[in-house]
Amino acid sequence: MTTRTAIVTWAGANARRLERQGLASPTRLAPADVVRALPAAHAQVLSAAELSVGLRTAGVTRTDVREALWTQRTLVKTHGPRGTVHLLPMAELPLWTGALSAVPTGRSPFPPDVRMTPERTEAVIEAIADALTGRELTVDELSEAVVERTGAWAGDRVMPAFQDMWPRWRQVTHLAAHRGALCFAPDRGRRVTYTRPDVVPLDGPEALAGLVRRYLHAYGPATPQHFAKWLAAPGRWAADLFAGMAARGEIEEVRYEGGPAWLVAGDTDFPSEPVRGVRLLPYFDAYLIASQPREKLYPGAAHGRALAGGQAGNFPVLLVDGIAAGVWHQRRSGRRIAVTVEPLSPLTGGQLRQLEEQVARVGDVLEGKAELTVGKVTVGAHA
Numbered sequence: 001m002t003t004r005t006a007i008v009t010w011a012g013a014n015a016r017r018l019e020r021q022g023l024a025s026p027t028r029l030a031p032a033d034v035v036r037a038l039p040a041a042h043a044q045v046l047s048a049a050e051l052s053v054g055l056r057t058a059g060v061t062r063t064d065v066r067e068a069l070w071t072q073r074t075l076v077k078t079h080g081p082r083g084t085v086h087l088l089p090m091a092e093l094p095l096w097t098g099a100l101s102a103v104p105t106g107r108s109p110f111p112p113d114v115r116m117t118p119e120r121t122e123a124v125i126e127a128i129a130d131a132l133t134g135r136e137l138t139v140d141e142l143s144e145a146v147v148e149r150t151g152a153w154a155g156d157r158v159m160p161a162f163q164d165m166w167p168r169w170r171q172v173t174h175l176a177a178h179r180g181a182l183c184f185a186p187d188r189g190r191r192v193t194y195t196r197p198d199v200v201p202l203d204g205p206e207a208l209a210g211l212v213r214r215y216l217h218a219y220g221p222a223t224p225q226h227f228a229k230w231l232a233a234p235g236r237w238a239a240d241l242f243a244g245m246a247a248r249g250e251i252e253e254v255r256y257e258g259g260p261a262w263l264v265a266g267d268t269d270f271p272s273e274p275v276r277g278v279r280l281l282p283y284f285d286a287y288l289i290a291s292q293p294r295e296k297l298y299p300g301a302a303h304g305r306a307l308a309g310g311q312a313g314n315f316p317v318l319l320v321d322g323i324a325a326g327v328w329h330q331r332r333s334g335r336r337i338a339v340t341v342e343p344l345s346p347l348t349g350g351q352l353r354q355l356e357e358q359v360a361r362v363g364d365v366l367e368g369k370a371e372l373t374v375g376k377v378t379v380g381a382h383a
Helices: 010-020 031-037 046-054 062-071 090-100 118-132 139-150 168-178 204-219 224-231 235-247 286-290 301-306 349-365
Strands: 002-004 075-079 085-089 157-161 164-167 183-188 191-195 251-256 259-264 269-271 278-281 317-320 323-333 336-343 369-374
Touching (some): 010 204, 031 085, 031 090, 046 085, 075 090, 075 168, 085 090, 090 168, 090 204, 118 191, 139 164, 164 168, 204 235, 204 251, 204 259, 204 286, 224 235, 235 251, 278 349, 336 349, 349 369
Parallel strands (some): 336 369
Antiparallel strands (some): 002 269, 075 085, 157 164, 183 191, 317 323
């Protein structure tokens, strides 16, 4: 049963988000359709993305996700929101590249002697696109190709990264991906490999409007500030974007948590009942990152335990009735997966049985045998 209202509560918004993402009950969608509902799966560590997809579906394993990514090519691994590595639906890559390449980039975080001029940035992106057309290159091979096409300055090792120094050109890797000049190819052993996707980005305004609609479908009601935070974009720019869409009747305003927020026009049906149950989500899961307001998702003790300096996603999270209620960690040794779950308050017998089912599902997705321990998680964030 659904109700239609111009006032939306956290409980209603949260229930709809859970339902639309397959967290109320597992879906039977293909991996690309699951990712489309998110509408992007964080994949800096691919196993986390595999869990994000697999825990929302019935019967899908990490092999299914990898086949969708590398064999069927219905998914693509590239730089998405916030410039970080995500899985995106390949069919929607024209929209994503059109939208992300139209987002203001802001000031470079690097010192003046490291950063690149706009002219050099364009030269590097053009060199990347040329070098990767019809080819798969490791990062070292791509570096040689970029230097050959632009000049020695592009290869200067001046960019601090992971206790190392990377060549100058790599500071614009994410911009090249946003332009559609680069995406990931299958690793060659332990070496990261890139290729150029066969994509023509959509026109910027059209693509941005499409991305707003997808975001609001998954996480609405939301404010321009919520959208800006999700994209790591300027708040004023996002406010202007929403204002333009509102003027055209593409989105509509509702009252949400005491203030104005936005939905896709006409998309105002919400569940009348909350979602119950226990779920496990990996770190940087889309639901943990994008659901707002964050203090409602991480109430009380969860704010201090499941967030890292206020940043969401650094810990895998135990959800109880759609709310962060603990953290967890998994350690693999061969096929054995030791899962430790730390609830912030005691679980009922029924919740413990649901947790055991979730842990078994983690094992199924990762193609191993998971064993549950309820106790203190002793590792830090992003472990």
